[in-house]
Amino acid sequence: MKILAAVEGAAGVLSVLFFALLVASGWGLMAGYVPSAAEAFDSLLYWRQAGGWGAFLRSLHVHLASGLVLAGFLHLLARFLRGAHAARPRGWWLAASLYLLILGLCFTGFLLPMDQKAYWGTIVRLGIIETAPLVGPPAADLLRGGPALNAATLPRFYALHAAVLPAAAGLLLAWLLRPVLRTGRQRWLPWLGFALAGTVAAYLLAAAVPAPLELPADPADSDYVARPEWYFLWLFQFGKYVTAVPWVESLILPVAGLGLLFALPYLPLRRRGRALLATTWCAAWLLLTALALYEDRDLPPKLDYERAIVARAADHYQEHCYDCHGLNGHGDGPQSRAFDLEVPDFAAAAFWREHDRDEMRAAIRDGKGEDMPAFGDKLEPVAIDALITFLETSFRPQEGG
Amino acid sequence: MHLGDRTMTRRRFLELWQTLLAALAGAAALPPALFWWRSARLPAGPEEGTWADLGRARRLKEGQWVARSFAVERRDRWRQETLREVVYVRRRGEGFDVVSSLCPHAGCRVRPRDDGGFVCPCHRSAFDGDGRPLEGPSPRPLDPLPWKVEKGRLVVRHQRFRSGVAERQVVEG
Structure with a gap:
């Protein structure tokens, strides 16, 4: 007591x-x-x-x-x-x-x-x-x-x-x-x-x-x-x-x-009855909660914003960019090799010197030249920004390296 | 202090004040309560008859569900916004089946299954290839959307339905 x-x-x-x-x-x-x-x-x-x-x-x-x-x-x-x-x-x-x-x-x-x-x-x-x-x-x-x-x-x-x-x-x-x-x-x-x-x-x-x-x-x-x-x-x-x-x-x-x-308060419960009721409730709670967690064990983890935005940008690259820009951003994807398209090399330091973020944002949103299509109706502005960050962190060579 | 024959005791005076204060509090709460109640009865979403273009009708695969997304302009109370929506489409000869991707149970988005049906990841409602519920808590089949073909392009009406109820009830569009 x-x-x-x-x-x-x-x-x-x-x-x-x-x-x-x-x-x-x-x-x-x-x-x-x-x-x-x-x-x-x-x-x-x-x-x-x-x-x-x-x-x-x-x-x-x-x-x-x-x-x-x-x-x-x-x-x-x-x-x-x-x-x-x-x-x-x-x-x-x-x-x-x-x-x-x-x-x-x-x-x-x-x-x-x-x-x-x-x-x-x-x-x-x-x-x-x-x-x-x-x-x-x-x-x-x-x-x-x-x-x-x-x-x-x-x-x-x-x-x-x-x-x-x-x-x-x-x-x-x-x-x-x-x-x-x-x-x-x-x-x-x-x-x-x-x-x-x-x-x-x-x-x-x-x-x-x-x-x-x-x-x-x-x-x-x-x-x-x-x-x-x-x-x-x-x-x-x-x-x-x-x-x-x-x-x-x-x-x-x-x-x-x-x-x-x-x-x-109206139920005539003695000490044993109260203990039994409380134990049953707690046991049921624990069991159901454990079962729910167990059945969700294969669910992908819920990522925080910072990690999720990068993971999503990687998916978007795979889905929208890979065909032309290629696995390593060299511009050598299957499409560009097949049709000899004009695709820049993200792994070249010169690319990052010649293009700033605003330019890239506009190119992704509205398209550029003959071969780069517009993605403004497929990607939200936030997703475009994340994609540029993804390109930069994945492909941009280290300065002075 | 006398009121008629009755003496105003301290206790009675305080009781009167309490009643008056309670009445005032009630009167003050009435307009906000009415606003909460009345404004919840305003319709939601875009006006009737918002149609969205799903692309060339001929290019859709025969007999296979595909996801199609589109954007609708809508006035949401005071806000003008672009709402993106996802539907599943299947061509059947000259005709089409178009269903909303929102689960009729609690409003999560259902996913296609390998066997041609659908499943909701939230509470495991399963639907067959025609959208009829197989198992799980969904109270009705997947919601079909009106469609028409205009100049060779498939257009669907943007609509949303009340979740959780057996009877199909349009709440938007």
Whole structure:
């Protein structure tokens, strides 16, 4: 029992601290983020590549969110195992509602970077919501601000993530903490040191491990495989077993789960019963999560922007350039040899002296001379830039070498 | 302080204030709530009848699905943008089959399989060579798109459909 009280206290204090730090780092991020489909990704990429506090704040925000999902869960679990949920039902309902708001904050925050993961992940989540009969489509429309993802969707998610949900969570938190603060019971004081240690750990983690940012959202991409965050993998895996009736995942399970969560104080569970229920839930969670990870073991890893852009440029070279420019950029591809085309040699130092980036950009976009076709309708400007970087890093000879 | 016969106690005074504040908060929340609700009912995407050119009709392979991408100009609320889209096309004699590449389950893009069918990488919905669902959670077949041949070129209508529902419902185009 003592250890459970310790976990409840430590996880509770840690959750409150993480929430406060998330609010603070969120305020920082708001000063450098533009909630527009056209600029959201670019604004985050700018701070990421500039390094410094902007990049650090985003990493901190992302890691703290994962930490809060975990700490909040541990707090609820310990509360339940101790039987505190039945002794003080109102506190349980408040804490459970607060946890749901936190999951809502994760859901809405997930879209904000507008990278591939955010875009396709949100498409899938809204699609799953839509499978719920009757309530699904209107709920998805309300979240999205229309029958399909549109320019107003990101501002909506941003408003929910940065104003509506934090305000609601703050009110609930104040309500939840009222008895603690009013009675002046300071049972939480011993855990303050623990919480400080957790905070330091979060800061160190944020400094060491940058938050992931993938390629910018590409609605035409047919290769991206969307996967949920780690804490929703279990639901994703569960969905695979009820494919005949998809709304078991989107409606029955959430309603039953929420019903059970809020009815827990009324269930006549003794200590053994509570332990059994909690163990079953944790075991099911672990099993489903492990199965989901195992079944995805052959999935290509999700690359960060910097690595993905180079990998994609290599693919584009293979697809569009290789035929004429050749394997090593000498201009000796099968097509140019067969038809005696005029193709420059990327491996010659003279080429890089005579052509600057703007010239190459224009040549790729609009074509050049008799033989170089235009690729402006096949490659986005970002992809053209990446392609030039790829050519430069792969073929340009070292100066003075 | 007296109001009629009833004495205004401190408790009653505070209760009145609380009710008034709650009513004010409700009144303040109404216009934003209405905006959220009403603006979600605006239609999305380009106006009806946006057609895209898929190239020379004769050059498409007989009886084999190929991916074709195209770009449509669209007005997305306040934003003018070029949307790139991918569809699968198959020639059948003089006619064509054109299907959207978006999975009717949750909106990921399906991929062609070696056996001529399709599979969605997200939740493993599988479809046969005619787009009918074989297994997985997809509630309906792949969505066919209207097409026509103009001056020897195949053009398709850009459309998107609501995912997750059994009945096909156009949400864009």
